[in-house]
Amino acid sequence: MSAVIGAGVASLLGQTFSGQAAGAYGQRTVTRTVDAGGTAGATSTSAAGQDRGGATALSLSAEARAYLATMASSADATQSAAAREKATAARGWFDAQYARLGIGSALVNGQTAVDFSKQDRATLAVVAAGTAELFSADERQAAGAALQARFDAALMPHAVIARHTGDYAGLYAAAADYLGGAGAEERATTTFTLQSKAVAEGLAAARAAFGRAPATGNANDPVRALLDRTAATPATKPPAGASAATVASAARTMLDAQAARARDAGTELVFDATRQSGQKADFGPFENRTLAAIVQNVGDAFSPEEVRAARAELSQRTRTGLLDAFTKADGDPMSRNAALLGQYLSMSGEERAVLGFGQDYADGILANHRLLSSLQGLLGGGDGASLLSYI
Structure with missing residues (x-):
């Protein structure tokens, strides 16, 4: 099965990259889709070809690829002052935690040893991305795990529904909503760009083949990773x-x-x-x-x-x-x-x-x-x- 994300940057990309009211827990979501030129875009998908062992081959239009290239370029650009400010604050927080707990790393025996519950999503994102080279490998790993746990908690109810109804497109749409709630600091990370692209492709594949989870084969697909883990x-x-x-x-x-x-x-x-x-x-x-x-x-x-x-x-x-x-x-x-x-x-x-x-x-x-x-x-x-x- 082949699915092409249409010429006017599809709503799949719009859900992923445009400004949204987050709806990962099933709330009503307000989405503004934007095409590569900055104007409102429409969704255009088509399916053709043969199903190959459950995998779905995907292709992006030239305009969509250009849009994603712009996103990647933006992510690789000089980190924003806001991101550096959050990174500096996070560095101070880690040091204070180590002094209070009497430890020297965010991981002890492979387990997270600090409490991230009061840290916002943007802070976790800048730490996981290693912003300003202020963080150790253990700190990045621990923050990444905390960020992943929040994604999993938000998406797990949708995964249960998908497995009982066969509507995996709804699961991927919820993931797009969740990613759409990211702040500027998280959007500037390479991880966000790669995951957003993977979710957009996964949504297209799920819409093209109802009743089963798309075998995207994309290591950056957070939805497929969640399904495989569970x-x-x-x-x-x-x-x-x-x-x-x-x-x-x-x-x-x-x-x-x-x-x-x-x-x-x-x-x-x-x-x-x-x-x-x-x-x-x-x-x-x-x-x-x-x-x-x-x-x-x-x-x-x-x-x-x-x-x-x-x-x-x-x-x-x-x-x-x-x-x-x-x-x-x-x-x-x-x-x-x-x-x-x-x-x-x-x-x-x-x-x-x-x-x-x-x-x-x-x-x-x-x-x-x-x-x-x-x-x-x-x-x-x-x-x-x-x-x-x-x-």
Whole structure:
């Protein structure tokens, strides 16, 4: 799919670069679009070509490219006195924070160590941009992270709506509104120029392909970055000994991430293996205890379809484990008992409850082991592997 941003600088660019009343949280937005000559411009978009694996090829008109070049040139020009003034004030603020907190950097162990909550957006922008070369790499990184967090907080409600309605153009329009609320200091930064261009292109692509997130392939696209972050499988797992509620919460987050990826791709997450359409749920990253928490529906957080699918996956894993135990025993009853008891002891309490492996299961294995040991003793055989090492 190809989308061309029209000759009179499109409203896509107007939303991004012109003066606006910010509407990132869904407020009514008043927008004045301006074309390259400074007069009111109209939107003109066209779509042609073939869809290539979900990606949308974009092109800007010559006038739009000239407009963006002007913006970039302005951003690279001598920094304004207002920006330098904010940078100087921010430098003093950092130094005061370090003295008060007894630290020497804005990052400690990779985490932001200063409170940016009372710093305005313009200040964060000039720090992140390294205005007047007054800031260290850590300070720039910390300010950039704070700036990104504010963008994410403003856009996340729109991302949720987009994933449930398929209207990703609305999400990109909200991003354009948010960027349109930037002050002169932020607009003068290279980051603002690159992000604004990326959002304009993303909006054009989203309008050309309803129902899925555009694969812009642009590293400067803050909307795509937000979608990818919130659809990523959590890197950390609940620690050993975590409560059932904590495990269930982690499971809910993992399923939600898969559902988000499916919606961004224009489809849905499905739990029925016989379905011919949709993106099949992947339980590969789920530990057995996590699956058991879904089956138990801890906190009533899971749908009947999710519960059934998790039960089927957990049951299949257990059957595979039992078969493996029998296979490794190679016909030796003592070794088989040891393997079965070892598997039982490796299960969490939730797994045992869901699968019906109670204490009587372990007692039966131990009783069988004692009987076999007694018989071997009577017959003069060895006493086999002791199960005491498993208890």
